[in-house]
Amino acid sequence: MDAVFNPIDFPSIATALDWEIHDLLPPDNFPYSDGTLVDKVVFSLSKPSDAEEVIMGMKDIGYFKKEKSLNDIFEHLYLTENMSEKRKVITELLEKLVSNNVLELNNGKYLA
Incomplete structure (x- = not known):
């Protein structure tokens, strides 16, 4: 079924409920309304490899241009x-990422 809440609000909702964001998502292999299955991938910012994927994604979409x-x-x-x-x-x-020249650090601010 379609989301009732905007996904951008999930962090606030999860915090208010003392849950993690993944608790708001359907369980693994949950059938979607059209019969297909929902693939759920949960990233944890406590896990360095997941955090790196998130930060690199932010870089790729231009988050660090400013x-x-x-x-x-x-x-x-x-x-x-x-947290x-x-x-x-x-x-x-x-x-x-700064030491590997992926990002720059200027006056306490990160830039790509």
Whole structure:
């Protein structure tokens, strides 16, 4: 069935319910209304490889064409202050991407 809520609101809804975003998605192999199956892929920003895929996707769509602070990135990813593990993974990943010349760091702001 069609989503009742805009997916952009999922992080806020999940937070309000004390859930994870994947809890709002249908279970694996859930039949869609036309009989096809829904493929559910869950990314965790606690997992460095998943976080890297997300950050590289953000780079690919031009997110880093304008300078972004670490707080801008956390806000974009809906990483609140109580999500310290995920924030640490993102911070370490950004440092790695800067050292590998994938992103630049200028005055505390990231740029591609």
